[in-house]
Amino acid sequence: MVVTGLREANKRARRDALVDAAQALVAEHGLDAVTVEMISAKAGVSARTFFNYFETKDDAVLGLVDTGIAPAAAREFAAGGPSGRLLTDLQVLVGVLLESFAGQHERAVQAFRIMESEPRLLQRHMVWVDRHKAELRELFEARRAVRPFSADNELLLMLVLLLLRTATTSWERSGHQGNLDSHLSDAVAQLIHVVASDLEPGA
């Protein structure tokens, strides 16, 4: 953790090289025309090594870092905060996630761009949610104990997915204008509007 060491540095460098190679090749030839062999060759490692770094080809193309949920944000959410309103706090949580996704800005932009033209990869967010399902469920349960609510965990999971996807596609569509957070706010506003306008008497 403290002393980086050559090992760590090399690992990160290789990883980045693989992501860059994967993204460049896919951007040029399309997802199905690119093989793991090509990516590995371009990054200067063997195909077998590729799989020491990524579970699947798709993971590499998307540059999956798979940071979990930031502990601080998780704790606050579980404790019933920061605002005490479920949807609002869900938005905050997703905001933190998006930040960690977009951490490596260049690569994230590339990933989103590729996602647009390769519908198969659109499931990325679902895969993410899937992988952290257990973690999220625990979070929901913890919060439920402190500040009860009636919604099922499953619905909240899907809400997280909805916010993730709506915000990122909106950001992507805007040509990466503004910060991701404003697109997230917009997604929440849209959701509220859809629901609210269904409740108005004069529909």
Add this chain to the structure above:
Amino acid sequence: MVVTGLREANKRARRDALVDAAQALVAEHGLDAVTVEMISAKAGVSARTFFNYFETKDDAVLGLVDTGIAPAAAREFAAGGPSGRLLTDLQVLVGVLLESFAGQHERAVQAFRIMESEPRLLQRHMVWVDRHKAELRELFEARRAVRPFSADNELLLMLVLLLLRTATTSWERSGHQGNLDSHLSDAVAQLIHVVASDLEPGA
């Protein structure tokens, strides 16, 4: 269309045999321990023929029939009906979808059961939404022209997905109690509640 013919009958029979074989084997051995060869053998056809019926192993396990959206329901939605309220009409649309999914009740129940223990298949609904994305978008656009609303198509797509998944998992969790429709209503109610309680001043 009118005269069924041996061809049609055989096709349906083979298809059903493949789904039954796939579901039985997966229920017993788990998804990864079952190969396409096994399924084909059990259904009495060659492995090559399997792929004349299904694009992927997963499709067979889930018994994907891939009925599109019922034209009548689609027309009504596009025309701005039946209620004129976006969320409510979205619910109706999803209800029709669920009905066509659960058409073959036995197989549907099996599919949902397997889905629960094989998280990879949980993406099924997303795949469905993905495949009908274009169709749904057209529907949204048509309706938008008649009865404008501000939400993005992407958000509506995710809303469809949310309703599909929340309703079916709730149904599954209840041990297939009651009809799917009541679980769908419940999902919508939960969603409304989450949003509404976020708007209340005394949160």
Add this chain to the structure above:
DNA sequence: TCGAAAATTGCAGTGAGTGCAAGATTGTCA
């Protein structure tokens, strides 16, 4: 500088999925 730990790599193998062409089945129409 030496030995332990960790990483890379080749190799052999499984299994999904595809294109193709030959052979079997089924529908149709005279």
Add this chain to the structure above:
DNA sequence: TGACAATCTTGCACTCACTGCAATTTTCGA
């Protein structure tokens, strides 16, 4: 009814993602 056409099935050969294993190389710590 019989033959021709359309449709299905199947075997074969192939590509590629992904895995386990064991040998080899690289890096680290003392």
